[in-house]
Amino acid sequence: MRTISLSVVIITLLAAVSASGQSAQTQVTFTKDVAPIFQGRCQICHHPGTFAPMSLMTYEDARPWARSIKEKVLMREMPPWHLDKNVGVQYFSNDISLTDEQIATIVKWVDAGAVKGNPADMPPTRKFDDNETWQIGEPDRVITLPKDVIVKAKAPDQWPDILVDPGLTEDRYLKGVQIIPVKGFPVIHHIRTSLVEPAAQTLHSGKLDDTDGTLEVGEMGVFLNEYAIGKKGDVFPEGSGRLVKAGTKINFQFHLHSVGTETPTNVALGLKFYPKGYVPKHVISSTTVSVAEIDLRPNTDNVRSDGYLTLVKSARLLSFQPHMHNRGKAECLEAIYPNGKVEMLSCAKFYFNWHINYVYRDDAAPLLPQGTVLHSISWHDNTAGNKFNPDPDAQITWGQRTVDEMGSAWISWYYMSEQDYKKEVEERKAAQRILTSSRE
Ligand code: HEC
Numbered sequence: 001m002r003t004i005s006l007s008v009v010i011i012t013l014l015a016a017v018s019a020s021g022q023s024a025q026t027q028v029t030f031t032k033d034v035a036p037i038f039q040g041r042c043q044i045c046h047h048p049g050t051f052a053p054m055s056l057m058t059y060e061d062a063r064p065w066a067r068s069i070k071e072k073v074l075m076r077e078m079p080p081w082h083l084d085k086n087v088g089v090q091y092f093s094n095d096i097s098l099t100d101e102q103i104a105t106i107v108k109w110v111d112a113g114a115v116k117g118n119p120a121d122m123p124p125t126r127k128f129d130d131n132e133t134w135q136i137g138e139p140d141r142v143i144t145l146p147k148d149v150i151v152k153a154k155a156p157d158q159w160p161d162i163l164v165d166p167g168l169t170e171d172r173y174l175k176g177v178q179i180i181p182v183k184g185f186p187v188i189h190h191i192r193t194s195l196v197e198p199a200a201q202t203l204h205s206g207k208l209d210d211t212d213g214t215l216e217v218g219e220m221g222v223f224l225n226e227y228a229i230g231k232k233g234d235v236f237p238e239g240s241g242r243l244v245k246a247g248t249k250i251n252f253q254f255h256l257h258s259v260g261t262e263t264p265t266n267v268a269l270g271l272k273f274y275p276k277g278y279v280p281k282h283v284i285s286s287t288t289v290s291v292a293e294i295d296l297r298p299n300t301d302n303v304r305s306d307g308y309l310t311l312v313k314s315a316r317l318l319s320f321q322p323h324m325h326n327r328g329k330a331e332c333l334e335a336i337y338p339n340g341k342v343e344m345l346s347c348a349k350f351y352f353n354w355h356i357n358y359v360y361r362d363d364a365a366p367l368l369p370q371g372t373v374l375h376s377i378s379w380h381d382n383t384a385g386n387k388f389n390p391d392p393d394a395q396i397t398w399g400q401r402t403v404d405e406m407g408s409a410w411i412s413w414y415y416m417s418e419q420d421y422k423k424e425v426e427e428r429k430a431a432q433r434i435l436t437s438s439r440e
Contacts, residue, residue, distance in 0.1 A: 041079050066114040080356060083356075091364035094359045096230070144164075144266055150262060151256050151258055157256065158256045166248075170276075174244055175241050179268070195251075221249075284318065289307045293397070301381045304379055305407045317411060320410070324380065328379075330348065331378045337368075351388070
């Protein structure tokens with residue numbers, strides 16, 4: 001299914017490219033056509049001083065990469081937004097992908113020799129301020145690592161999990177959350193944080209008596225948020241929030257990338273709370289729709305595993321984040337409705353170096369009736385063809401460690417009253433959003 005949809009995209013794009021001809025007037029140039037796309041969609045990461053492998057600020061920077069750029073944008077590997085465009089919900093609040101037209105423009109530019117064009121057409125240079133600021137408002141609590149992580153000048157990428165006790169002494173509802181790199185910005189590929197509640201900590205109690213407050217543990221807790229360059233803070237819609245219980249610890253899972261100089265690294269996680277005593281109408285939960293077992297035989301591709309989760313009340317689904325380890329390839333999330341109908345909500349390719357949280361736009365967030373079963377479908381590739389696979393001859397099973405595998409769809413949602421659910425479904429129907437059609 002995935003191969004078919006991708007080839008459809010490529011054929012459509014190639015048709016668009018050849019139909020428009022190559023006359024002088026329509027010649028695609030860097031300065032006129034490509035630079036604006038790079039400014040809007042690429043330079044946030046591809047500018048000097050970041051972890052990205054090269055700058056795409058100028059023609060001279062970009063020209064040597066032309067072939068690779070064509071390939072990565074055609075495959076929709078870059079910008080990193082790996083959602084299948086041919087199936088499921090297509091409206092997201094954090095979508096950074098290129099349109100088909102933008103891809104066609106870039107491909108045309110490369111195929112016609114990647115010319116510079118008239119320097120006068122070049123838009124003014126985009127400026128970047130890498131000192132990020134709080135977009136969630138001044139946080140009530142800022143959590144940093146008690147000691148910096150030192151990233152060596154030269155080393156393979158690292159994925160440390162670091163557990164921090166922020167000393168939270170009361171239950172509070174979260175209104176917003178954001179991560180800001182405070183040291184070592186260029187080495188931070190991305191970060192995922194999780195809430196590790198007291199009950200979950202006792203499960204690992206043998207490991208947690210760490211005196212300086214940081215300890216590398218396996219992956220644990222419930223997904224909270226993720227950071228990559230250009231990622232804004234998460235602010236929950238008014239009246240909705242997440243509960244952070246007293247005694248909760250924060251697990252930071254880093255992806256760190258050496259850049260040639262030894263770099264001390266630290267981050268600030270900002271938490272913005274609702275006022276004390278305030279209980280939001282919609283309490284957001286995060287959990288996984290997760291497989292129980294994984295059985296990856298050596299040198300095997302397209303191994304499928306399925307997970308299920310039943311919604312005990314009607315709900316609004318807020319986000320979807322495929323989560324696998326090195327051998328992950330793709331993941332889908334579908335809804336099996338109480339009436340037996342099935343709807344694919346989202347599918348995405350998976351690359352181990354990106355952990356993208358796909359946040360549904362408010363007016364497209366799936367509304368799911370009570371009794372819906374969410375079904376995750378994960379595919380793994382345990383062959384040498386997967387460049388992230390450290391050992392295709394290994395037999396792999398389920399586990400928390402990076403060397404084991406997982407197949408989880410992290411989802412965020414909140415339960416709704418039947419009344420609110422019905423009202424919103426009616427509003428969607430009135431607005432002629434197709435997403436409710438298969439449900440009733
Ligand atoms: C969120 C940050 C980010 C954005 C946005 C982004 N890139 Fe990248 N890009 C990276 C990183 C990091 C890598 C290194 C490989 C990896 O980690 O996936 C990369 C790798 C690449 C490569 C492969 C380089 C090589 O070593 O062969 C190309 C080509 C590329 N990007 C082009 C683009 C283009 C074109 C855009 C915009 C249309 C873009 N990228 C947007 C971060 C980004």
